[in-house]
Amino acid sequence: MQTLVRPSDTHASGSDPGLDPYHATSAAGRIEGPDKVSGRARYSADVRLPGMLWAKILRSPHAHARIHDIDTGAAAALPGVHAVLCYRNAPDIPWYDHGRLFDRTVRFAGDEVAAVAADSEATAEEALRAIRVTYEPLPCVLDMASALAPGAPAIHGTSNRAGDPAIEQRGNPRRGLREAELIIDRVYTTQVALHNALEPHGCVALWQDERLTLYASTQGVNTLRCEVADKLSIPERQVRVVTEHMGGGFGAKQVAWKHDVIAALLARESARPVHLMLDRHAENLATGNRNATRQHLRIGAKRDGTLTTITARIEIQIGAYRAGGETSSVDGIYHSLYACRNVRTEQAVVYTNTGPAVAFRAPGYVEGNFALESALDELARALNIDPIELRLRNYAETDQRRRKPYTSPDSLRRTYARVSEAFGWRRYVRSVDSGPKRRGIGFAAHDWVGGGGSPPGKVRLTLVPPGRFRLESAAQDIGTGTRTALAQVCAQALGVDIATLDIALGDSNLQLASPTSAGSATLATLAPAIHGAADQVRKRVLQAAAELLLEPAQALELRTGRVVANSGRELSLRSLCEHLGRRTITAIGKRAANRRSQSIRTCGAQCVEVEVDIETGEVRVVRVVASHDCGRIVNRHLVASQVMGGVMQGIGFALTEARVVDPRSGVVLNANLEDYKLPTVADTPVIIHAALDLADTEANVAGVKGIGEPPIIPTAAAIANAIFDAVGVRLYNTPFSVCGMLEKLSGPPHARMCDNDEPR
């Protein structure tokens, strides 16, 4: 099998390379690359402190139970055990909507029950096993259908519906349905997927007097500081969160989880630093997941393809608790991706006795996009219109939700053109169907509400002896390359070589407001702030140099390591620093608000070729071409790496990844990397990033937008559409397993392509 990954298409199309400010550095390697490959980079799990203890958490084996009693006596008496916490002795801290840190009721198999800190991992584990818990098992509901059935046991309050459904409507969907000449009416389901970042959740907690330091794997050092301080009822300034390096988060590390506060409490109780990293099993039980969905979608269209209505009734499986963070808006894409006057969505959130859902890379959009883009493909087939042409006929020129123009109204159209050209969509020649392996191609588009960035976002930029610049941001690099991209933006804005720049990140003690790395927001938030700081610092450097050179500041230019005058005279930054003595040149750059008159979006499209074995049901993704609008490309390797990672995660979501829960006990059966099947290297197709470098200067001064989330969004639908193209089987339920494929392939002839004769 060919398993070739091309790093990137030759070069980005869009702006002229000659005008591209990042051209010189756009292929820069990661600043921290050498540290990572040599093992010097320190992740949270690598932190070792004198006297440090090892902590572990006891989790409920029951999906729903009342705790009658906990006996921790034997555990506490074990030599080497320094602290044991449970509801009996821990502070009573409210958690989630209605729960406590250590709740007397456990609501999913994996819920936190008790915790220990001991002087070795083995002792901690032994202590966990010595804790005796008396449970009274309660009836449980493990999926949405049973949670919503009449008489179902309620997990919170009286109903398993978490609040009223969110309803959003424009126009008159009923009229849109009447006007339709063709209706696609389908129910789609998506599964619970697990994030499985390479690095698990966890932290090391250290108390010094009344001050707490958490070395944490988090997507938001400032958010975590704020939430932990709140839970511990101590002032925020007494909490410091440090995140030097991270092995991914994908959304699941943007909130404080119980283990963060448990680590702090154990450390306080034992008066020792405490190391609390989750293992893969716990990681897959209790640190979030992508919510399952059920979506009943109806699309009405004229024969020419014009959409007359889109309606969707959506149910989201939130699990046992609302974990907070970014909300999953499955409904979002229905309102924005296509021009349509009559749109209505109703999104209900359902509790079940399973691990809580949390944001997962483009939360909601991945799920909604699968349904909408599958339906669009079905519509295109029914109307005999090319799928890309159908999308162009319904192109959304403006943000219909907010009734504003987009900052980059053409970019989605340009991704269509770019991706279809790079893929050879119109030139595609199908291989002759002789053997059991059939090939087909599929297309899907997407947009994404994130990627625009927003305040607050502050950076500090300082000229430091002997003439280097130091950029500081509290924001963390979660593995995406933020550190490198911010340094590139700063070096370019100053007009100096990146090698003369130092960058400090991931420390709440820098006292700089910073974004959580979510919503593809980090670069788009901080790059404009860096431009602001660089402008101020450059101006002051030139003023200071002007005094020394006796030249007007306007006649001076900052270059790498020196200031050069029009006259040819120059001053090294080293000399400037010497002259400045104790005076420093430093400035804070602040992210300004986005324009209220315009709407920022990111968007893109993917073409996929698949091969389906019609006898064995095996699906192989052969080739993916992806084009996404992320504004100006600062570093093409980092962008390509986000695109490839997103596509691979999309392939996993489409084909193999699904949490499996035992239907009787509620126990997760595949909370490991052997049974939870992520795509492997051998599953990796040729992935081509057909880059678009479209500086969005209407969005912000740096022209940049985010790329973290977009690439995962359209992959599942594009694969589903390609499978239909290959074998004529339409898929409504992710993932497309061998089991499901064989059922479809050996079942009755495929269902009608659309329900255009349905009663109106």
Place this chain on the structure above:
Amino acid sequence: MKPFDYAAPVNLDHSLRALARGRGTRALAGGTDLLALMKARVASPDVLLNVKQLRDLSRDIALDERGASLGALVTLADIELDPAIAQAFPALAQAAASAATPQLRNMATLGGTLLQRPRCWYFRSERFECWLKGGTECHARHGENQFHAVFDTGCCRAVHPSDVACALSALKAEIELRGSHGPRRLAIGEFFDPPREGRRVETVLRDDELVVAVHVPRPAPGSRSIYLKAMDRAAWAFALVSVAACLRMDEDRVAELELVLGGVATVPWPVGEALRHLVGKPLAARAIAEAARGALAGAEPLRMNAYKLPLAQALIRRALHSLAGSASEAVSLAPELHRGPP
């Protein structure tokens, strides 16, 4: 995992004596299965006996005119990469290459792969007291059973995980055992025996015995063999269904045919009766399809694993067509295939 003692005996006899002394003693070679079982507390030996360093336990592959002898410590990587094995026993080399990952194949031994326990998630979870671990029920029967057995061999519905065991079964290998009471040699079909009351394990190996070698008889001239495996991803997955087949044609007629299914039962599952009528006849497409259907006769799939039947049939057809030299024939299970734009 539970704390344990570690012992590194000097030779095989010492090892066997140590095994005979206590039930809590387990032999450790590659550790790719046993250590995982220990971490999951499914196995909790008191003593781990490292046999990997034993000088008199073979790690060699030897071929002569009678066949191949493979020592128990031969790794899956050794099997996969040995050109003589690939030539004489393609199914064996293919099976080894399809197993696990390169890292695991470098560690996993032949003895260990025959003895590895089922990957059933109920068996592997401490949370379930399943029958195979001494409990009273098979949780898979009413649970998540998409990866479980379609043939009912008793209480347990786990499947045997070893690709190599499946290939060795089709190649009629013999397993050489040594115990404290001496050696014995078993046909692989006797070595594997579905777990039953009183012996809740997939082989007849006694507690005081070790697998020391596997002998694979050289097939008659003209024999061909193949191993096909369906997975839900391209690598590092146990077989959804696999098939190992060994065929000898006499002119255009079937002289000998062995076919064993993996992923369908608690042990490698030889398909006997359904193939018998193929012997002595040309290998025609219709006969192959009929045999493939017959091979699954008697299967009793559970709620979620009926897909294994068409899958097994497809692999059987494909294996036989391939061995017979004809190109794999597309037997379309799909409806009229759609052809539309673009």
